[in-house]
Amino acid sequence: MSIDSSGSVNPKDLETFSYDNVIVRNFAWATIIWGIVGFLVGLIIAIQMFVPAYFPFLDLGISYISFGRLRPLHTNAVIFAFVGNAIFMGVYYSLPRLAKAPMWSILLSKLHFWGWQLIILSAAITFPLGLTQGKEYAELIWPIDVAVAVVWVIFGINMLMTLVKRRERHMYVAIWFYIASWVTVAVLHIVNSLVIPYSILESYPIYTGVQDALVQWWYGHNAVAFFLTTPYLGLMYYFLPKAANRPVYSYRLSIIHFWSLIFLYIWAGPHHLLYSSTPDWVQSLGTVFSIMLIAPSWGGMINGLLTLRGAWDKVREDPVLKFMVVAITAYGMAVFEGPMLSIKSFNALSHFTDWTIAHVHVGALGWNGMLTFGILYWIIPKMWKTELHSKKLASLHFWIAFLGILIYAAPLYWAGITQGLMWKQFSPDGFLMYRNFLETVTHLVPMYAIRALGGTFFLTGAIIMLYNLIMTMKRGSFMAEETFKAPAMASIHNEKVNHRWLEGKPMPFLIASLVVVLVGGIFEIVPMQVIKSNVPTITSVKPYTPLELHGRDIYIREGCYLCHSQMVRPFRNETERYGEYSKAGEFVYDTPFQWGSKRTGPDLHRIGGKYPHAWHYQHMYDPQSISPGSIMPRYPWLLENSLDTSLTSNKIRALMTLNFPYPTGYDNVAHIDVRTQALEIVEELKVTGIETTHDKEIIALIAYLQRLGTDIKGESKPIFNKP
Amino acid sequence: MSQTEDKLLEHNYDGILEYDNPLPKWWVWLFILTIIWGIGYFFYYNITEIGPSQHEEYIAEFNTGSDDAMRLIQQMNEKWAAIAYVPITDNDALEQGKAIYAVNCVSCHGANGEGGIGPNLTDNHYIHGGGIENTMNVIINGVPEKGMISWKPLLTPEEVQLVASYILTLKGTQPANAKAPQGELWEQ
Numbered sequence: 048m049s050i051d052s053s054g055s056v057n058p059k060d061l062e063t064f065s066y067d068n069v070i071v072r073n074f075a076w077a078t079i080i081w082g083i084v085g086f087l088v089g090l091i092i093a094i095q096m097f098v099p100a101y102f103p104f105l106d107l108g109i110s111y112i113s114f115g116r117l118r119p120l121h122t123n124a125v126i127f128a129f130v131g132n133a134i135f136m137g138v139y140y141s142l143p144r145l146a147k148a149p150m151w152s153i154l155l156s157k158l159h160f161w162g163w164q165l166i167i168l169s170a171a172i173t174f175p176l177g178l179t180q181g182k183e184y185a186e187l188i189w190p191i192d193v194a195v196a197v198v199w200v201i202f203g204i205n206m207l208m209t210l211v212k213r214r215e216r217h218m219y220v221a222i223w224f225y226i227a228s229w230v231t232v233a234v235l236h237i238v239n240s241l242v243i244p245y246s247i248l249e250s251y252p253i254y255t256g257v258q259d260a261l262v263q264w265w266y267g268h269n270a271v272a273f274f275l276t277t278p279y280l281g282l283m284y285y286f287l288p289k290a291a292n293r294p295v296y297s298y299r300l301s302i303i304h305f306w307s308l309i310f311l312y313i314w315a316g317p318h319h320l321l322y323s324s325t326p327d328w329v330q331s332l333g334t335v336f337s338i339m340l341i342a343p344s345w346g347g348m349i350n351g352l353l354t355l356r357g358a359w360d361k362v363r364e365d366p367v368l369k370f371m372v373v374a375i376t377a378y379g380m381a382v383f384e385g386p387m388l389s390i391k392s393f394n395a396l397s398h399f400t401d402w403t404i405a406h407v408h409v410g411a412l413g414w415n416g417m418l419t420f421g422i423l424y425w426i427i428p429k430m431w432k433t434e435l436h437s438k439k440l441a442s443l444h445f446w447i448a449f450l451g452i453l454i455y456a457a458p459l460y461w462a463g464i465t466q467g468l469m470w471k472q473f474s475p476d477g478f479l480m481y482r483n484f485l486e487t488v489t490h491l492v493p494m495y496a497i498r499a500l501g502g503t504f505f506l507t508g509a510i511i512m513l514y515n516l517i518m519t520m521k522r523g524s525f526m527a528e529e530t531f532k533a534p535a536m537a538s539i540h541n542e543k544v545n546h547r548w549l550e551g552k553p554m555p556f557l558i559a560s561l562v563v564v565l566v567g568g569i570f571e572i573v574p575m576q577v578i579k580s581n582v583p584t585i586t587s588v589k590p591y592t593p594l595e596l597h598g599r600d601i602y603i604r605e606g607c608y609l610c611h612s613q614m615v616r617p618f619r620n621e622t623e624r625y626g627e628y629s630k631a632g633e634f635v636y637d638t639p640f641q642w643g644s645k646r647t648g649p650d651l652h653r654i655g656g657k658y659p660h661a662w663h664y665q666h667m668y669d670p671q672s673i674s675p676g677s678i679m680p681r682y683p684w685l686l687e688n689s690l691d692t693s694l695t696s697n698k699i700r701a702l703m704t705l706n707f708p709y710p711t712g713y714d715n716v717a718h719i720d721v722r723t724q725a726l727e728i729v730e731e732l733k734v735t736g737i738e739t740t741h742d743k744e745i746i747a748l749i750a751y752l753q754r755l756g757t758d759i760k761g762e763s764k765p766i767f768n769k770p
Numbered sequence: 771m772s773q774t775e776d777k778l779l780e781h782n783y784d785g786i787l788e789y790d791n792p793l794p795k796w797w798v799w800l801f802i803l804t805i806i807w808g809i810g811y812f813f814y815y816n817i818t819e820i821g822p823s824q825h826e827e828y829i830a831e832f833n834t835g836s837d838d839a840m841r842l843i844q845q846m847n848e849k850w851a852a853i854a855y856v857p858i859t860d861n862d863a864l865e866q867g868k869a870i871y872a873v874n875c876v877s878c879h880g881a882n883g884e885g886g887i888g889p890n891l892t893d894n895h896y897i898h899g900g901g902i903e904n905t906m907n908v909i910i911n912g913v914p915e916k917g918m919i920s921w922k923p924l925l926t927p928e929e930v931q932l933v934a935s936y937i938l939t940l941k942g943t944q945p946a947n948a949k950a951p952q953g954e955l956w957e958q
Contacts, residue, residue: 144784219783285786294787298779303793307801327823328816335808342801349797391824477842482924483873617828619839623923628828659917661887662878673877673887735887736949 062214062535065528066143068430070156072525074136075423077164079513081132082419084171085124086506092117093499096647099678100492103671108683111175115606115680119186120174125411126184126274128167133419134278135159135202138225140426141285142206145222146213147533155205162198166191178248181603181639182263184270185239189250192240199236203229210553214533217550220301224281226553227309227560231273234564238572239266245701246694249600253705256634257325257582260642261317261575265568268316271407275415276378277309280347283375286422287351290367296353302546304346309560311340313567318389321398322616323642324631326581330391332571337389344382351375366441370421373449377413381406396471399612399646401491402463405456412452412505420444420512427516433523440515448508455501458494466491471620479623484649489676585632587761590707591754593695593717594724598751600698601744602641605682612643613652613755626653626756633759636707648679655757660728661735663749685745692721692742710767720767724750846926850910853927855903858935867936870929874921875937883940885949888918892940897953900941905934 095114098105110116139156143149150156169191173179179186187195206229210218218226239262242250254262288295295301317325317333352375355362362368384406388397397403428435435441469487472480481487542548549556575581591599602608615621617628629652634640658666665672668686670679699714709717725741728749732739739746781788815821822830832839858864872881878888889897897916898908909930912920921930 141784147784215783217781217783219781219786285784288786289784294776294778294789296789297791297793298781298788299790300793300797301788322824330824331812331816335811338811339801339804339808341804342797345800346797349794353791473839473842476926477839477846478924478926617824619828619831622828656914657919659878659887662917665887675876 060534061532063530063532064147064149065530066149067139067153067156067527068525068529069527070150070153070160071136071140071426072430073160074132074139075426077132077160078129078136078419079423079509079516081124081128081167082416083506083509083513085121085129086502086509088117088121088124090499090502090506092121093495093502095680096495096678097492097499099671099680100489100676101496106681108681110177110605110682110684113605113680113682115609116175116177116179116604118606118609119179119183120171122184123170123174123186124167125415126270127170129419130275130279130411130415131163133415133422134228134274134282135163136426137282137286137422138206138278141221141282142209142225145215145219145285146209147215147531148209148213151205151208151212155201159198159202159205162194162201166194166198169194173248177604179603179606180242180250180252181606181608181641182239182252182259182267183609183644184267185263188248189240189242189244190248192236192242196233196236196240199229199233203233207553207557214536216536216539217547218553218556219284220295220298220305221281221284223301223305223550223556223560224277224284226557227305227564228273228278228281230557230561231269231277231309231313231564234561234568235266235269235273238568239263243701243704245697249694251638251698251701251705253638254640255636255638255705256640257631258575259638259640260320260323260634261325261329261572263640264319265313265316265572268319269313271410272312272315273309275410276312276344276382279378279415279418280308282422283347283351283371283418286418286425287371287375288354290365290371290421290425291355291358291361293354293356293358296350296356300346300350304343304350306563307343308340308346310563310566311336311343313564314571315340315389317571318385318394319644320642321389321391321394322618323614324629324634326575326631329571329575329581334389334391336567337386341383341386345379348375348379348382352379366435366438366445367421367425369442369445370417370424373445374414374416374418374421377409377417377452381410381414384409395616395618396467397463398616399644400463400467401459401494401645402467403645405459405463408459409452409456412448412455416452416505417448420448420509423512423516427519428523431520431523431525433519436515436518436522440511444508444511444515447504447511451501451504451506451508453501454504455498458497458501462491462494465494470624471618473620479620482624484624485674485676488647488678492678495678582631582635584635585630585759588633588635588758590636590702590709592720592724592750592767593699594721594747594750595754596698596702596751597690597692597695597721598747598749599641601685601748602751603639605685607651608641608643610643610645610647610679611649611651612646613650614642615650615652615756621650625650627759629756630759633756636702638702638705648677651752651755653756655753655755659735660731660749660753661737663752664732664737664739664745667745667748685748686739686743688744689742690721690725690744690747692718695721713767849927850922853906854931855906856931857902857938858931863932864936864939867932867934870925870933871936874924875933878917880945880947880949882943882945883937884945884947889952890949891937892943892945892948893951894941894955894957895951895953896956899954900956902934902938905937906930909934 092114139150170187173188178188180188241253243253244250252259314332314336317329318337321330362372387393388406424435424441466487469481474480615625615628622628662673667682669681670677695718696714699709699717703709722741725746728746729739729741777790779788779790878886879891880886883891898904908918909921912918
């Protein structure tokens with residue numbers, strides 16, 4: 048217990064209160080269980096990447112477990128379920144202790160916990176069903192997005208009211224990070240989730256094309272920043288000095304790196320869009336702010352590692368510290384690599400390859416994973432008033448996880464560099480060396496297999512941890528409450544207005560953080576929405592026909608964007624391979640945008656008209672029959688499922704509210720065009736001997752694929768039926 | 771940064787103490803340099819526009835570099851202009867043609883030319899005419915409306931000649947699962 052600056056405390060002034068460990072325990076369990084689920088789904092999709100090459104009979108053609116539907120489940124489970132619950136576990140443990148006050152409302156704590164688990168459960172149900180918004184890490188459908196916002200507000204109220212009722216005058220640096228993370232995630236989530244619903248489950252974003260891309264990666268990048276990074280820095284600032292029993296290295300560094308980090312981080316989103324159709328100035332901001340982020344990011348690493356000065360002997364002994372040291376080191380590496388990948392000449396090689404996947408897993412497995420494990424090994428014995436069941440098993444977990452990360456990342460770095468170079472290589476007579484995209488993929492399949500081994504290691508480690516923690520719980524006895532005594536917060540008059548003052552004011556602190564993060568967002572996003580010259584108009588670009596729109600929604604449902612980009616970059620090798628590079632004006636009727644971030648398969652922006660309908664038909668049924676060696680999964684259900692046209696007019700109406708130039712009243716007659724266009728495709732398929740009917744999903748998908756990237760040629764002019 | 775410099779602040783949060791250490795000098799310099807670099811970068815590329823835009827970089831890619839793309843494109847155009855519409859009958863060359871066929875043509879025309887997505891290449895009927903010249907021209911220019919892509923960006927003139935010569939040898943081979951003839955009867 049601390050002594051207030053007013054001097055010694057009279058024991059009768061001490062107030063008695065207790066910390067609720069039940070909520071921490073619940074979040075800890077959720078962290079462990081969802082963590083294992085998230086890793087497992089990750090392993091499954093890692094295996095799916097080499098199954099078509101090595102064990103084609105294992106590709107069962109079941110829609111619910113196809114790669115494109117499970118991949119969002121994996122990323123969302125790891126980010127929002129594993130890391131999310133770990134954040135809440137850490138906050139609900141550390142915040143009351145730092146504030147010397149119980150969480151404000153046990154009811155809100157419970158609503159938060161169960162609300163969040165229900166959200167995760169609904170994600171686990173909706174993703175395999177193909178219900179998705181088609182934007183990475185923002186795939187949850189709009190009703191779940193609303194629930195996320197509600198639960199997030201509940202969390203915020205509970206946190207802020209705890210701070211209002213606190214007994215400790217000043218807020219410790221961990222709390223600064225909690226506050227900034229909370230307010231920023233709220234802003235990001237709301238702005239990126241603005242949609243026009245066209246059914247009780249489905250919607251279109253209010254943004255289109257370049258705008259949507261920018262909002263999405265402002266969100267996507269800052270989900271990394273304010274969900275995976277800043278809350279975890281908060282956790283590090285509490286649990287590391289606790290576990291090491293060492294003072295924090297520098298309070299001043301905390302202040303400077305905190306404010307510079309949150310200010311600069313928000314700007315860096317466009318580094319996901321380098322060499323895309325976004326304006327050059329936006330891309331430059333992405334590069335510049337990423338580079339300026341190196342020092343502020345490293346500030347956290349330095350403060351963490353230097354806190355361990357004089358405690359390195361403990362690091363050798365204590366598995367908790369081992370996990371934390373590797374976590375902080377992985378953080379330091381990832382936040383250096385990130386800015387490097389934001390330099391355009393690096394990015395030209397790394398982007399769309401497995402390099403990105405390796406990079407994010409150093410962050411996710413190394414930083415988030417290892418720090419979470421360290422915290423769990425520390426917090427469970429504390430709450431169960433006992434020692435860890437087995438330090439040996441914890442050490443085994445440490446080494447197996449550490450090795451797992453290496454075995455995971457190394458082959459993917461190799462794969463990324465190899466493929467990036469292969470894409471660019473020209474033969475002496477001026478041809479692409481690897482003209483067939485597939486040639487660059489088959490080289491990588493062994494790397495994908497090794498990666499899955501790394502993932503297996505990591506998952507095994509987590510299961511060992513589960514056993515170790517259960518045994519720890521068994522030997523201890525859980526303290527549902529911990530009682531403390533502290534005096535009420537003393538009021539101080541005439542305090543100087545400086546940072547120390549701000550540390551005593553939760554609401555002004557929250558507003559200050561909000562202002563700091565809003566600056567970057569406003570500077571980048573508002574001009575893109577307002578200034579027309581940022582997206583030069585191409586008059587031949589027209590909205591999709593209703594059939595193509597249905598096809599597009601199937602493309603989104605199946606998660607095609609997770610392996611195929613729709614963004615031909617302005618490089619000679621790409622225009623040689625795919626055709627004319629993508630222009631901003633081509634995407635004005637794309638909502639959500641489908642540029643993608645990874646090319647496991649080739650870019651599809653210029654696929655329209657490249658192959659006959661029959662090619663797509665056969666290829667979707669069995670890609671290997673057309674492209675021997677392809678690792679694309681089979682989509683036989685598209686040939687059988689009937690297209691759901693019940694929402695045709697709703698979809699058109701939703702797009703008309705976004706000012707898409709469909710003729711007035713078109714929503715009422717759009718279904719006629721669906722049929723007409725479908726019948727034309729069926730006729731063409733018949734010529735090549737394929738018998739099918741106009742109401743199949745594959746027909747809509749073919750219509751969409753054949754339209755892609757063709758408008759710029761000014762050839763296809765969809766004629767919309769007049770009502 | 772020796773231990774003796776450490777001075778504890780009067781902060782105590784749940785037992786966590788804080789030192790009043792200064793910012794590491796190298797860290798401060800790193801921060802300042804990245805800021806200067808950042809401002810310089812933005813001025814160079816976006817304010818003064820001295821640095822090339824990404825479109826200018828793209829154009830420059832054709833004029834510079836070790837493989838000098840413009841020269842190669844010129845060379846290739848000359849090769850296309852001088853292309854010989856003559857079937858090759860040498861066995862080794864036909865083997866090469868077969869290999870090109872296996873990589874590029876099988877998916878639509880079948881492993882033995884029996885046809886599939888694309889027409890049968892073994893019968894006497896042709897949609898765009900038979901013989902070496904028609905075959906090569908279809909390969910070079912494609913028939914986009916029918917789904918045959920132009921192979922000009924993907925094959926060299928020699929490769930087109932080799933694969934077309936190989937295709938001519940398929941005529942009359944009567945493979946299994948042959949697709950029904952399409953187009954006009956072609957007689958030379």
